[in-house]
Amino acid sequence: MDIGMKTPDGDFTLRAAALIINNNHLLVVKHNNYDCFYTIGGRIKLNETSADAIIREVCEETGHRFSIDRLAFIQERFYNLKNAHHHEIAFFYLMKSTDVQIENETCTDQQEEKLYWLSIDELQNTNLVPEFLKTALTNIPEEVVHIISKK
16 A cells, blocks of 8 residues: 555655666656656555665566665645645665666557657756756765655
């Protein structure tokens, strides 16, 4: 069971996200019905650690098993979507580099989603969610950074 809930006041989600970087490019996902790119990842299941969740999610979405390098960011994100309030807590894991070859426009486990490599140097000009990644990935700190975003 995924950790999350819907209430009359809004929705809550606990999420794990992967930062897969290769040759200064970030691997992201884009759904056919949305105009934004977003990180590989998904909801954490009940009794599952965020680390186990991201390894599972990356494997499901890419078909490849990646290892974790380290936790890089924790974000508390408050936003509105489709006239509903959302509260999300996400753990962003930097994944270890591998020799895995993933081509642009490869489908994830959902046919409506495709994978893309975006240049980190050009993220400022990209519709990337969450927005903090547009600048945070140019110089990733060694310590875990806690981010609160209200929009």
